[in-house]
Amino acid sequence: MIVGAGFGGLWAVKHLKGAPADITLVDQRNHHLFQPLLYQAATASLAPSEIAWPIRSMLHGRKDVTTLMAAVVGVDIAARAVRLADGTAIAYDTLILATGARHGYFGHDEWEKLAPGLKTIEDATAIRGTILTAFEQAERETDPKRQQALLSFAIVGGGPTGVELAGTIADLAHDTLPRDFRAIDTHRTRVVLIEAGPKILNGYPDDLSDYARHALEKLGVEVCLGAPVTQIEPGAVTFGERRVEAETIVWAAGVRASPAAEWLGTTADRSGRILVEPDLTVPGHPEIFAIGDTVAVKAPDGSPVPGIAPAAKQEGTYVADAIRRRLAGRPAAPAFHYHHQGSLAQIGKRKAVIDFGWIRLRGAIAWWLWGIAHIYFLVGVRSRLSVALNWLWVYTRNQRGARLITRAGGESAIE
Numbered sequence: 001m002i003v004g005a006g007f008g009g010l011w012a013v014k015h016l017k018g019a020p021a022d023i024t025l026v027d028q029r030n031h032h033l034f035q036p037l038l039y040q041a042a043t044a045s046l047a048p049s050e051i052a053w054p055i056r057s058m059l060h061g062r063k064d065v066t067t068l069m070a071a072v073v074g075v076d077i078a079a080r081a082v083r084l085a086d087g088t089a090i091a092y093d094t095l096i097l098a099t100g101a102r103h104g105y106f107g108h109d110e111w112e113k114l115a116p117g118l119k120t121i122e123d124a125t126a127i128r129g130t131i132l133t134a135f136e137q138a139e140r141e142t143d144p145k146r147q148q149a150l151l152s153f154a155i156v157g158g159g160p161t162g163v164e165l166a167g168t169i170a171d172l173a174h175d176t177l178p179r180d181f182r183a184i185d186t187h188r189t190r191v192v193l194i195e196a197g198p199k200i201l202n203g204y205p206d207d208l209s210d211y212a213r214h215a216l217e218k219l220g221v222e223v224c225l226g227a228p229v230t231q232i233e234p235g236a237v238t239f240g241e242r243r244v245e246a247e248t249i250v251w252a253a254g255v256r257a258s259p260a261a262e263w264l265g266t267t268a269d270r271s272g273r274i275l276v277e278p279d280l281t282v283p284g285h286p287e288i289f290a291i292g293d294t295v296a297v298k299a300p301d302g303s304p305v306p307g308i309a310p311a312a313k314q315e316g317t318y319v320a321d322a323i324r325r326r327l328a329g330r331p332a333a334p335a336f337h338y339h340h341q342g343s344l345a346q347i348g349k350r351k352a353v354i355d356f357g358w359i360r361l362r363g364a365i366a367w368w369l370w371g372i373a374h375i376y377f378l379v380g381v382r383s384r385l386s387v388a389l390n391w392l393w394v395y396t397r398n399q400r401g402a403r404l405i406t407r408a409g410g411e412s413a414i415e
């Protein structure tokens, strides 16, 4: 049984093809989501259906896989069964937990409502609605102070998601929206990126993170470094000595692992990630593997394996191989060995930074490579063509086709 059809779980399924195993894949959603482009759905550049695909149809050719949509709420280790939210249970021989992570608010869960994070399609469409609604309300606002607050966007966290969101909101305001509004000048939009550490894109070499900061500042983004957020209230965020009034605040700072460690009653790190063995099994339970964002594992140099898609894919592939070996009665594989293939981040619609380790790229060339890599990793020809065409439109005509404000329940976004 595999729980979670994200990058880790899906790659395990993929690499178990042809193994003498009956696979049950359980996910609480009916779709696999390409999270690296989620910020583009949140900023109206891409439609949700371009970055998510029904799991069932992705695996329709795999007769060895049963796909179930259900939320797992626990694991009964003694009975070897996962417990589902509807009160039923499903038995397993071997279990792979690949349930990912959510946002973490460093003990300030009350901030979640005021500064939502980006993790699911629902998060992306809600943030898209909030951003677009702010412009709509600003168009009708007569009080200049309140109008400026509506045209102000604060992004908390200067990692790749924060950088990509900040750059794309700036592009949206400066390139896409100006001709569509009459009362407001969307060039007055203020985008503030707040990072507690001394640089953005922590983990990238200093020259690339400096380049990213300057590129963002050229797009009009205010980059504020070195002060953690200490308070978030409706319409305002405080960090260090500063308080910025912004009607829209987005959280891109911390992550918290899924509760898989609690289900198993096993040791976890401060972010709730399971401390797995070097072969990615749960301590004391060789029949349970855990992979992806829900685990903490070390790279060969002792550094933590980053919570990124290639790591989850490599772990899924490794675990599939380990299971194949067991089924064939072959000796166990050596410990999991993570290979870092590179780090990529887009800055606005024409620039990116890439660190392959052996070569560093920046600017337009990096953007083209970033675009090609992301199109390559999408699922299916239709999505690839559609995303490529959309980006061409954004690049050449500044148009973003997914500028829809939608609300659950269908009520109007404007009170």
Ligand SMILES: Cc1cc2nc3c(=O)[nH]c(=O)nc-3n(C[C@H](O)[C@H](O)[C@H](O)COP(=O)(O)OP(=O)(O)OC[C@H]3O[C@@H](n4cnc5c(N)ncnc54)[C@H](O)[C@@H]3O)c2cc1C
Pocket: 003, 004, 005, 006, 007, 008, 009, 026, 027, 028, 029, 031, 032, 033, 035, 036, 037, 038, 039, 070, 071, 072, 073, 098, 099, 100, 101, 118, 119, 160, 161, 258, 291, 292, 293, 294, 307, 308, 309, 310, 312, 344
């Ligand atoms: C906004 C954003 C941008 C990112 N950008 C990049 C990037 O540019 N490059 C990069 O490499 N990585 C990026 N990442 C990180 C990358 O997406 C993750 O590292 C990767 O998705 C982890 O894979 P996973 O399989 O562990 O978890 P996920 O892909 O999150 O999949 C977990 C799955 O488990 C399911 N699940 C969770 N709980 C339950 C439950 N209780 N019951 C049933 N199912 C459950 C979920 O529905 C989900 O389908 C980004 C992440 C985010 C959120």
